[in-house]
Amino acid sequence: MDPEFSICSVESFFATYLPFSPSEKDVDAFMVSQRASKKDNCASVNQVPDLPAHGDYLQRHQTAGIPRNVNSLTEEQASVIIENSNGQLLFRSFQTTLTPQHDTDIAIYQQLQEIADAVSNATVSHRSRNELAFRCCPNKPITSDICGSSDQIDACISVGVATEGKLESHHIAVVFEFTLGNAPDIKNNQQAVSASVLIMNDDVRRAFTFGVTIVREQVRLIYHGRAGSVVSEPFSLITDPRLLIGVFMAFLFASKEELGYDPNVTRLHDGQYVFRIPGSAQEDQVGRDQFYRTVRSLSVYWSNYIAGRHSRVWLVDILESPTSTKSRGRAVLKDVWLDEDALTERQIQDRLFRDIYDFWTDPMVEQSPIYKGLSYLGPELKALINGPFESARFRDYFLHIEADWLGRASPKLPKDSSRIKFFLLPTSQESTAGTHRPVRSEVGVANDPTTQHFTPRRQYRVVFKEICTPVDALATLGEVFDTLEQALTPLRLMFSAGWVHRDISAGNIMAEKVGDTLRGKLCDLEYARRFPGDPGIIAVGDAKTGTAYFMPLEILSGIPLSQRFSGAYRSMQLMGHKTPVRRLGILHNFQHDLECFFWVAVWNSTARVDHEPSQEFARKVFRNTMQASAGRSETLCQPVRSAMVKALIGPAQEPLVTFFERFRDTLCQQYSQRRENYTDLNVTDREAYAQTHVYVDQAFAKIGNSQSRGWRSVALLQDQPMKPGLPAQPEQTIEPPARAPITKRPLQTDSEYVPSDNSSSANGGSTSRSRSKARHGRH
Numbered sequence: 001m002d003p004e005f006s007i008c009s010v011e012s013f014f015a016t017y018l019p020f021s022p023s024e025k026d027v028d029a030f031m032v033s034q035r036a037s038k039k040d041n042c043a044s045v046n047q048v049p050d051l052p053a054h055g056d057y058l059q060r061h062q063t064a065g066i067p068r069n070v071n072s073l074t075e076e077q078a079s080v081i082i083e084n085s086n087g088q089l090l091f092r093s094f095q096t097t098l099t100p101q102h103d104t105d106i107a108i109y110q111q112l113q114e115i116a117d118a119v120s121n122a123t124v125s126h127r128s129r130n131e132l133a134f135r136c137c138p139n140k141p142i143t144s145d146i147c148g149s150s151d152q153i154d155a156c157i158s159v160g161v162a163t164e165g166k167l168e169s170h171h172i173a174v175v176f177e178f179t180l181g182n183a184p185d186i187k188n189n190q191q192a193v194s195a196s197v198l199i200m201n202d203d204v205r206r207a208f209t210f211g212v213t214i215v216r217e218q219v220r221l222i223y224h225g226r227a228g229s230v231v232s233e234p235f236s237l238i239t240d241p242r243l244l245i246g247v248f249m250a251f252l253f254a255s256k257e258e259l260g261y262d263p264n265v266t267r268l269h270d271g272q273y274v275f276r277i278p279g280s281a282q283e284d285q286v287g288r289d290q291f292y293r294t295v296r297s298l299s300v301y302w303s304n305y306i307a308g309r310h311s312r313v314w315l316v317d318i319l320e321s322p323t324s325t326k327s328r329g330r331a332v333l334k335d336v337w338l339d340e341d342a343l344t345e346r347q348i349q350d351r352l353f354r355d356i357y358d359f360w361t362d363p364m365v366e367q368s369p370i371y372k373g374l375s376y377l378g379p380e381l382k383a384l385i386n387g388p389f390e391s392a393r394f395r396d397y398f399l400h401i402e403a404d405w406l407g408r409a410s411p412k413l414p415k416d417s418s419r420i421k422f423f424l425l426p427t428s429q430e431s432t433a434g435t436h437r438p439v440r441s442e443v444g445v446a447n448d449p450t451t452q453h454f455t456p457r458r459q460y461r462v463v464f465k466e467i468c469t470p471v472d473a474l475a476t477l478g479e480v481f482d483t484l485e486q487a488l489t490p491l492r493l494m495f496s497a498g499w500v501h502r503d504i505s506a507g508n509i510m511a512e513k514v515g516d517t518l519r520g521k522l523c524d525l526e527y528a529r530r531f532p533g534d535p536g537i538i539a540v541g542d543a544k545t546g547t548a549y550f551m552p553l554e555i556l557s558g559i560p561l562s563q564r565f566s567g568a569y570r571s572m573q574l575m576g577h578k579t580p581v582r583r584l585g586i587l588h589n590f591q592h593d594l595e596c597f598f599w600v601a602v603w604n605s606t607a608r609v610d611h612e613p614s615q616e617f618a619r620k621v622f623r624n625t626m627q628a629s630a631g632r633s634e635t636l637c638q639p640v641r642s643a644m645v646k647a648l649i650g651p652a653q654e655p656l657v658t659f660f661e662r663f664r665d666t667l668c669q670q671y672s673q674r675r676e677n678y679t680d681l682n683v684t685d686r687e688a689y690a691q692t693h694v695y696v697d698q699a700f701a702k703i704g705n706s707q708s709r710g711w712r713s714v715a716l717l718q719d720q721p722m723k724p725g726l727p728a729q730p731e732q733t734i735e736p737p738a739r740a741p742i743t744k745r746p747l748q749t750d751s752e753y754v755p756s757d758n759s760s761s762a763n764g765g766s767t768s769r770s771r772s773k774a775r776h777g778r779h
Contacts, residue, residue: 004228004307005420006454010243012414013232017223019254022246023125030122030245031089034081080118091115094237098216100180106138109154109178109214119248127253132157132173134248142195144169144202145271151195154178157251170203170267173259174251175211185215190424196224200306204273207459208260219244226337227410228307228454231420266322274322275333277403277461290403292316292333292463299507311336315467331402332464338526340409340456346401348525355497356394360385370496373690377697381492397490399464399523407459468510468521471600477652478712479518480604483511484597485700486520492693495590498686502527502588504596505547506603532587532684549622550599552592553636557628560586561637561671590689591670594696598663602635605656608716609649617647636664651710659703666695
């Protein structure tokens with residue numbers, strides 16, 4: 001997580017990230033009120049205060065964290081500030097440099113409790129005391145709804161009910177970690193940050209959170225937000241007591257919203273949440289707030305990184321009021337963090353839909369190269385653009401937005417900030433070990449976290465009317481392939497309008513039940529844009545976006561596949577010469593979107609089938625890494641018939657083997673025809689991709705009309721798409737293996753399928769496909 005950390009001065013941290021910056025007047029007044037008289041100064045600046053025995057001290061603080069009435073104590077007991085012989089005000093408990101002592105961490109830092117309790121009774125201008133309290137709880141485990149978490153912390157600022165008994169993640173506002181070890185202490189930092197990651201993952205309300213680490217007497221403040229994390233320069237408990245007092249004031253007199261709790265989300269006693277979508281955010285619902293109570297999670301993104309999109313999706317009940325127990329129906333709510341200047345899903349939909357409608361309602365559309373290149377697909381798509389714009393049928397292939405809301409932007413980095421290295425790791429190397437579920441890319445240029453910019457983000461919530469099932473949750477292979485075939489329709493609509501999706505995965509291809517059939521839908525349009533994009537993108541290529549399992553090979557590897565198919569490259573490889581690889585900026589194009597469908601189909605047919613050869617094949621191909629594995633490259637660039645025959649479960653061997661070879665060969669044929677220069681017209685010219693859509697459609701038509709039907713009923717795993725044991729670690733980038741240039745020849749048999757370059761479909765001819773009645777009915 002080191003790459004997402006920046007460092008700034010203490011002054012900038014106070015001004016930018018603390019809930020508020022207490023005034024010097026309030027801090028001065030507190031210190032004067034807490035200053036002990038001369039006779040009470042029991043330690044000099046050259047002495048370490050006597051430490052109470054651990055047992056006695058812990059017994060005194062069994063109710064630690066509950067604010068005490070300072071006025072009820074004696075002056076000596078109540079005073080946390082002393083004045084030394086030089087007139088300097090210091091904490092009574094922290095007067096000289098702390099040194100490592102055996103088993104004294106707890107006793108030394110427990111004395112922060114007295115300071116925090118005193119501050120909690122201070123007077124802060126225009127502020128009221130909140131419900132939070134400081135609690136010393138050395139090595140206390142955090143209780144969480146996330147199974148398997150084992151985080152512990154030394155102290156926290158939490159709601160009053162959490163000051164005794166269990167320490168629940170949703171009660172913790174600020175995490176503290178202490179150590180007397182030698183600074184800098186990586187483990188201390190790791191424990192503090194790990195606890196904050198758990199809190200941000202577990203508590204839906206948290207937009208950001210805070211942490212405090214103390215190594216000996218050196219204090220650092222940490223801000224964690226979805227745009228990144230910022231740590232302050234250290235300050236001393238001994239020489240800068242005013243700063244710690246200001247920190248405690250800022251936390252103990254802040255509102256919950258200032259501490260990172262979203263006022264539009266309420267946590268219920270049963271662990272569910274009620275979301276409020278402000279009426280002012282809805283153009284057609286001005287003044288009317290809308291409320292949604294979560295029923296269950298449909299998709300959750302838990303990560304070792306705090307920064308990122310962190311998309312979460314729930315099935316929700318629609319409520320009349322936040323306290324209503326009666327549901328008016330159900331919907332789907334998605335919560336995600338967008339770059340500050342990114343368009344929302346609604347804004348993208350509006351622009352995309354208008355472009356689709358304008359293209360297909362153009363009186364000259366049938367004369368356009370794209371319409372002709374789509375061949376028999378053209379009339380089918382045009383039939384969906386009937387009636388007025390607001391009710392055109394093509395909209396049914398996308399999700400309907402009921403409500404949405406866009407939050408405020410996160411703070412920008414202070415001007416004096418810079419990257420900090422080795423805050424969490426002793427080296428710059430970092431593991432991506434984690435879940436065996438697909439890993440998403442959520443960072444910037446080239447998907448390298450070290451190049452990620454601290455771009456402010458805004459929280460975005462959108463409510464969809466339809467309750468759909470993602471492809472990765474469908475029960476059988478037949479349902480998966482039906483849905484994939486259907487979802488090609490909205491992809492073609494996007495293509496015809498000049499848009500690329502750039503984030504197609506098994507989680508955003510959706511199936512909607514319509515009577516007895518399934519309708520495929522395409523969702524998650526956050527990364528969608530017009531192709532090819534602005535000149536800057538064309539020049540440097542796209543950032544890696546999407547889910548690693550389903551990312552196009554060119555995007556994943558950064559290497560144009562056309563280079564691998566060149567005769568010169570293959571000759572050099574056969575002669576044993578080192579093959580030069582030029583890592584060009586790869587532009588995510590229309591064929592890349594189609595390739596994502598290929599990987600989704602392969603993943604569902606192998607990783608989700610309870611058949612060891614299928615699982616073994618999937619483990620070689622799908623890796624939790626943002627690098628291209630050898631298995632991934634071979635599956636696309638080499639014939640896969642023999643490997644698929646061994647991998648696929650019996651009923652699925654035919655016709656799926658033929659389908660995958662046909663689909664793969666189609667992609668490679670088209671990639672081989674792209675010129676090496678990725679800024680060339682051949683790559684950015686839209687009509688050049690029309691025939692690829694036709695060929696892919698023919699592959700689906702062939703399997704849909706196959707006489708073999710046993711494969712359709714193959715059951716798919718629901719809870720464990722890939723069995724544990726997959727190493728999720730960084731790999732070296734592996735070049736895709738060379739592939740001989742494809743010899744174009746007419747189609748002889750399914751096993752030899754190669755799309756013909758002189759197909760009439762490429763010239764707007766009348767190439768047709770055989771459609772069964774059942775297949776027709778799904779459109």
